[in-house]
Amino acid sequence: MQGLIMDMPLMISAAIRHAATFHGDTEVVARTIEGDLHRYTYAEAHARMQQLANALIRLGMKPGDRVGSLAWNTHRHFEMFYGVSGTGAVLHTINPRLFADQLVYIINHAEDRLLFVDAATLPVVEAIAPRLTTIEHYVMMCEPARMPAKTSLPKLLCYDELLAAEAPHYDWPEFDERSASTLCYTSGTTGNPKGVLYSHRSALLVALQIAPMASIGVPNGAGVTMMPMAPMFHGNAWQFPYVAPMLGAKLVLPGRNYEPDKLYELLEGERVTLTCGVPTFWLILTEWLQRSGKKFSTLRISLSSGSAPPRSLVETMERDFGVQLMQAWGMTEALGGSAATMKPGAADLPFDQRIDQRLKSGRALFGNRYRIVDDEGKELPHDGVAFGHFRVKAPWVSSAYFKGEGGSALDEQGWLKTGDLATISPDGYIALTDRSKDVIKSGGEWISSIELENVASGHPAVLQAAAIGIAHPKWQERPLLVVTKREGASLTEKELLDYMRGKVASWWLPDAVEFIDQMPLTGTGKLWKLKLRERFKDYQLKA
């Protein structure tokens, strides 16, 4: 027997219609690629999104067609989140920091019919355009006055001109909520990128799951301004472009300028209360804040994911700057993978224990199911000690990759293979111990490279640390610790190993420490261990 409830699909377009109707005067503030700030309201954004929808239909886009964007966090990119998906077409957000070959593969594989570019990504696209086989039009995301004087791109249209030719009225259609809304390729470090295809339903369910973060510590829920530092091509900027309109919160977009002074100008000047991004942003920001003596007056929470923040960073942010770094686990295939909130009942914990909890990768979030398994697929206990391959299930988790390419995302029981190793505590805290491919296998046991890195990062002279396995005749692998030092700091291998001794099991202690000038980072700003392993593949351990 069915309930007697209105049968209305969950549609992404409903979020901007809601914002425009009831929060029409609320601002969206975006830094343009050129560097100035663009301000307008949800009502104005909605009008332009409707123009965009009309323009896409005029260009022949049909439901399911892919429209690519190679763009930073700007107001036009925000418009595409609704103007494209709202018509039933699929927004394909592309990471401009990928290599040319990857970009060519991704765009051709997605069969993007249109490709939207901005002033920062234009040179990238010009370089690869001859190899793109499906693009019918390029669209430059700017006003007519800022169109490039010269470009090698054929048929480069002007975004604002396209919109100007259209009426600002479009009836957002309702259709199956399971329809594809957004396509996002994982920037794998091996093999071809794989396409993750979100649906309207999954995007909105995850947005509803994230919405409570915005209320934490906010009297009446009244003081919310959201700024995603995470790029919009990376997991929908953690749903902020959907959540802010849903809540009627002011939305701030940092463009492509991630210099700390520019980020601070927005975070403080626009009275941001909630932001999100990888810890790298904050390593740089806190250094800059300390140097410049700046403080925050409104910022309360930064959601963090992608890699483990050092304890000292979490402590500094909270103690010195009043910002809680709240970790959530997620990946392109599983947005909304864990709750960034602390466990109910944990409010009165002393500072140290709160930080302990904050160093976990969030905790179990309703709607997800979790398990950890060993190499044979046997389920391991949730005792906070056993660590195994981390598997999840949820109505917002990928079931397969686009066109079935890239292998199965799922194990035989239908759980997503996350590629992470984790422990799960009895009270639902998830602690990533390593990437499955990064764990160091020493004498048949696992050594967590992340744990070594966390401990090493606690040393004041260490900027970043990376542990990798080096082949060893007796133990199969032994850990090498690769370290970058903070500016002006001095540190020896012996000093660092002495510091680490007693903080990890003695047999986990790295066999050697190598100091380098700069860590290799992936296109998404994560430590690129593959490159380190290549660099040190012939490394000879002393013992």
Added chain:
Amino acid sequence: MQGLIMDMPLMISAAIRHAATFHGDTEVVARTIEGDLHRYTYAEAHARMQQLANALIRLGMKPGDRVGSLAWNTHRHFEMFYGVSGTGAVLHTINPRLFADQLVYIINHAEDRLLFVDAATLPVVEAIAPRLTTIEHYVMMCEPARMPAKTSLPKLLCYDELLAAEAPHYDWPEFDERSASTLCYTSGTTGNPKGVLYSHRSALLVALQIAPMASIGVPNGAGVTMMPMAPMFHGNAWQFPYVAPMLGAKLVLPGRNYEPDKLYELLEGERVTLTCGVPTFWLILTEWLQRSGKKFSTLRISLSSGSAPPRSLVETMERDFGVQLMQAWGMTEALGGSAATMKPGAADLPFDQRIDQRLKSGRALFGNRYRIVDDEGKELPHDGVAFGHFRVKAPWVSSAYFKGEGGSALDEQGWLKTGDLATISPDGYIALTDRSKDVIKSGGEWISSIELENVASGHPAVLQAAAIGIAHPKWQERPLLVVTKREGASLTEKELLDYMRGKVASWWLPDAVEFIDQMPLTGTGKLWKLKLRERFKDYQLKA
């Protein structure tokens, strides 16, 4: 084109499985009907829910079958929310304060196969049992030692005995999320009660919408304990029985004892942070708090709905007791009808203006669509002034009544006819001006009875006020104000009208004031204007 996302239905059972798995030690504290406190954990509750599911199946319950409960807010009733709906059967929560004829009609109309009763509702059921035509078994919600020595009920089973005979393991099935989960009849003041049939999908979507309330003002989201004062037979106790397990929050249930000292004992003793209920609870509670000199140390928010709280109550609660009374609009047919949070950006408002916003019936909540229309169905502007018939649409709003009886809930365009009159401000605040049937029509214009009551209630001597229309030869209707005075207070008609003068349009001023000893209340604790209109139907206005 469909997204590539796991196709998992939204199931109510997922909430308790989540709580038992990751918050297994978190407490559920409930006052029994007998008055003592019962404490157990989500893990223990989950085990009993699985036993209940097995017992229901043994009793022959099949998906879609209705299982009735005439019960207060106890841990066994909480168990039924999952044990019944989780199997695919439909939990029919029945208001024990209804009249015998209504109860008989409702239970026979629902075709309940089982009827669960507690020590408080047993006499009610004994009185009507001979007229119930579909009940196969009655179940007494108690342990064996508390079974009644003597009862007229045939085949009265013991709840705890039923459970004890079953294994505490049951695999919650997954099925269509649009399946019926809960049946709840509206306690209309005219005509037969009408059955509203919720679905798993609608219950969980509304729960996700309410979850952010729990985080407001709470550091890290860590300090949440929820206690529904609203009865569980009334709109699922505003989804608290679903939201608390979803969040892993401690759940406190007040049984049937609503004496202020008993409520305070739970609210303060169990460190409740969030509660909900009609304002009547708080009128009584604040009086008691003031008399006894008690304060709250953890309670932050009380969600309020059902009727308009007087301004003085909202002010007192916040200023003297640190509790924000946050109003949301909703009705049995439309749970989750508005957001109880304030508008983002309103955090820095001065006290008076915050209270102004708090006196609205919440604000537009994402997922709902709203309109106000005049008597001819013409849409009226959202200017905060025009008031019209309030209509809503959402994927959690009723589309029809059970078995199609009770007429259509919807207007010709498919919007729910709420029976309320409201204004909508440009920034999405909804202000109820009246019930459509209570508005006083004077000389072709509408006078809001609620507005008159709010102004009158501001007088310190007024406990409750009710404005009703009295037939008038010239003006069609004119307002009569019916008032109960606070204990020991003195007040005359002239004093009250003088007080109101200037606070409402002069032609809205009541033609007369009548003082009575006690307001008639409906089974759900609301002012029963129908009874007042009957009592004063021959009232002669002086002029």
